[in-house]
Structure formats: C-alpha cells, structure tokens
Amino acid sequence: MELTLEHRTEGEATVLDVAGEVDVYTAPKLREKLVELVSDGHYSIIVDMTKVEFLDSTGLGVLVGGLKRVRSHNGSLELVCNQERILKIFRITGLTKVFPIHDTLEEALS
C-alpha cells in the first residue's frame, strides 16, 4: 500500500490525514508535506494516523522534524493514534513523552 496524505482545516488546527505505509521509501513524501504546511503558515497541526498500516523509525524521524519546525513558530504538532502496533514503536523510543497522542480526532480537537 502506498502513502496518501490529505489535509484540511478544523477550526484553528490543520488536520493531516495519513493513510498507508510510512517507511524509508515513503517517508520523504510525508516530510515534504509537513515542510509545505509549515511554509504555508500552518503551525497547529494534528496528524491523524488512524489509517496508518505501518510505521518505522524513518516515519518517527519525520514527525520529530515536523514537531521541531512548528515549535520554532511556537506551534504544536499532535498525533491521533489508537493502534497498539503503532503506539508500541512510540513507547519503545520514548516518544510518547514528546508527542501528545490522542485516541480520537475529537479528543485532539478539544
């Protein structure tokens, strides 16, 4: 499965829907999208990973890069993820302490 990326505005936040597989082959596409969003002035980003089938460390690195970019503009980058197999990677790497991770988009938007 390829990676698909779509973004929309929800109130003051920009929601980036990520679906498919994020690995060393597709992660550059996610990086480009986050760079583009921040360049366009989107500093409050919620990455919805509900439909992510696979994520490895390259995807984590891209998300950390995105977080650094929005923070340089006093912004935020939060995640929506309720899949244990993905959350496990965040826990192993200690990134659960770095990213606010929500079970649902509604929770993230509130």
Next chain:
Amino acid sequence: MPVAELRIPPDPAYVGLARLVVALAARQAGVAAERVQDVKIAVAEAVANAVRTQASLQSSAPIDLSFGVTDVGFEVTVEAQEGPPTPVDPAREPGPDLVDPELSFTIIEGLTDKMTHETGNARMCVRFVIGIP
C-alpha cells in the same frame, strides 16, 4: 524449515518487498501472529540501515537477507555487501538520509528477543531472533 535467502538492490523501494517476504516466512514458521508485525518492523529497520550504509558509501552492492528457523527461534540476518563505489545516480530515491541508526537499533532491540549488529567502514550486519511458541 531451511534458511531462505533474499538479495535486493540497495534501494528504498525494495524495503517493503523484503519485509513482506520475511513476514510471510515468519508466519509459515509458526511465529505468533502478534509478533509477525514485530518481524516486519525489525526487517524494515535493518534493511533501511543497510540501504543507508550503501548510500553513504556510494555503493550499489546488494543487500542480503537470510531468514528461517534455527535452534534459537526465527532468525533473520541482514547484511550490506561490500562493493566498489559507484557514481551517484542523481535520480536515486531520497530516504536513506532519514535513517537514524541509533533509533533503528533501539526499535529492533525492543521488538526482538535477541539482536546483534556490526557496523564498520564498509560493513553493516544485523542479526535478530524472534521466539517461536
């Protein structure tokens, strides 16, 4: 189950193929369903590191995987072969620059029962084991 081998080019586009093949072998070998996902991620990390190694050496030498049941469980070895430097293909896919070896090895170690890795000037070899119930 005999040990199988897979040789792929040092190209990010082949990482998905490698992880699917090894995950299928793990399933057939009797690795628990919930741990097959761990195999997939560990393979992706190891192969991405091998791709990064070859990219940093400007090498087009292949990456070899061997996998199968041994006396310790389902064992996977990923090795970047040595080869002479080759001209950098300007159209080469981006991606290897995103690989953080330390993060990768932390993940492999966290997901598997045993992991060893060797990295040198022109060598990268990762070996890991997932237990079979």
